[in-house]
Amino acid sequence: MKILEKSGFAGLLLLAAFSNAHADGTIKTALDGTFAPHAMPTLDGKVEGFNVDLVNLIGERLGKEVDLTSAQFSGLIPALQAKTYDFLAAPVTVNEERAANLLFSEGFMDTNFAFVVPADVPDFTSLEDFKGKTIAVNKGSAYDSFLREREGEFGWKVESYGTNTDAVAAVLAGRADANLAGATVAAWAAKQNPQVKLSYEYPTGLVWGLAFRKDDVEGRNLIDKVIECLKIDGSMATLSEKWFGVTPAAGATIVTPTKGYGVPGFEGYSEDDHQPSCELN
Known part of the structure; x- marks a missing residue:
């Protein structure tokens, strides 16, 4: 799955930051391709859905190609830990047990x-x-x-x-x-x-995040910043309207950047005073 390089200063800054965390030019990621509308098979054998579009936008912002694999959810976390993937594009509910073994981006959506x-x-x-x-x-x-x-x-x-x-x-x-x-x-x-x-x-009070290995703090932090960019530039709201037919309410996780990196209240969260922006270094 090829992603076109994003032009402009913001894209170049993000690309430089990501290159330090992941040396090659490809984001390797995976999700469960049967979880509609987040990911589902198409008639031509590909996969589409909210999270497919989300990871494609992440690749676009970073000027990276995206190598997206569709696999059973039960095998995704073991494969991530084995360094098959850089992170998981699948929606993973952030809870205490998972946060003890994985790093998470900030929530990209409430799991209500x-x-x-x-x-x-x-x-x-x-x-x-x-x-x-x-x-x-x-x-x-x-x-x-x-x-x-x-x-x-x-x-x-x-x-x-x-x-x-x-x-x-x-x-x-x-x-x-x-x-x-x-x-x-x-x-x-x-x-x-x-x-x-x-x-x-x-409301459950829980969110979905993108999962990373515990040792990939730099990669997690960068993708966290990209998610913040997608929230503030309206991309996440557009994806919600496209796949769910729902315009997000003000203050909803899908359109509201979270302070710091990760999910507050869970292991792996890092408090930080950076300001959400699409021009990051």
């Missing part, structure tokens, strides 16, 4: 949950609004566990399906009142099916 409901029903504004409703969910997912742990409190009925596509189909067929999934997956479902719409979004 979201409900999908029929397009013609009134808006839902809280979990309480779903009391007594039948909610379809992907069996064994974090969303399945979330709903079942709260069945007694909210009185909803949980119906589990083999895939989230099947769970959305249950809403379309009237067998369920709502579907719960990750916010981006829910947004993609609503974008693809005009008979449903996005509904209440539940």
